[in-house]
Amino acid sequence: MRARIWIMLVLAVAVTSMSGCKKKDTTVKEPQTKPEAKEIKKMNANKESFGTMPDGKQVDLYTLTNTSGIRARITNFGAILVSLEVPDRNGNLADITLGFDKLDGYLGEHPYFGAIVGRYANRIGKAEFKLDGKVYKLAANNNENHLHGGIKGFDKQVWRLEDIGDTSEGAMVKLSYISEDGEEGYPGNLACSVIYTLTKDDKLKISYEAETDKKTVVNLTNHSYFNLAGQGSGDILGHVLTINADKYTVVDEGLIPTGENRPVKGTPMDFTTPMSIGSRIAQVEGGYDHNYVLKSGGGKLALAVTVSEPTSGRIMEIYTDQPGVQFYTGNFLDGSITGKAGKVYKKHYGFCLETQHFPDSPNKPDFPSVALRPGQKYTTETVHKFSTK
């Protein structure tokens, strides 16, 4: 017991001292009084209440804004990106992510709207994996498989506020969570943190870090559903998409990779040149729900995806250091969820582009490794860059 408390203390210190922001400061910073040259308005980061958990825990809502008018709202419940307002070609703002106005919506059943997903994003086949000869049994929450970290994954945890304020890059909020040894079946106490930064040059940067005290597996992502025409405004089939990948991981009927990485060339999976999402979706059984093998190979920040929406002119580019991206077209949305501003979310009303390691990597020795050992630091970054045309 003493040893366990000690480990937790060490991990808590580790997570609070993780790099990214120079100093820990949980106070909300006032806008600076001396504006930098050419800057009209100031960056801002703000904290307010988002409600109360059934056990009485207070949940916050953080708002990050920049001078272009972009506004990102994040809660420490599930480290969820609650909303993201971005201007169209005429400067009109719209919220481009699906979700809920209130905490209550997120406490109910929903398909990971805006959430940070972990300890392992996407599926692990038969809800088990072997590490150094030992079998670890995970929670099976997707038929016989394990999905998005299990029954109570990182998306359903209350994260701790580590820092909020302005940096030279923009407005940021840093949240942390300690996933205990054995949680959902995973080995090792894992101390992780996520930093959302809304930059002065219209990027939403999501940076993750994690450290463990026992060898484990990690794969963290953000599960936002986007509609660049505005959330709830219709389906996303008219969006034009480019994915810098010429292969995808072939899956079985349970959506577990078979191990084959198949070329996209000449198939409806090919987004190497700009194509509308809807142009060939009818030829893809069930709609798109596939992991693309990025040309960059991961390890360094590279342009993975460009998506544009013709009526609003909004463009989103996604840069990541991850080797894969799950392209999911909201195939399971069926009109049963009413989200923000009373909008009903029907099939294909949002798409996800979850930057990640490949599904079922813990059971696929040929896939890039997802193992994390004590003494190593897991770091990864994904950047969403906004513009218009």
Ligand code: BGC
């Ligand atoms: C998965 C889908 C799943 C969705 C919501 C996506 O990441 O690939 O199969 O339905 O998340 O859980």
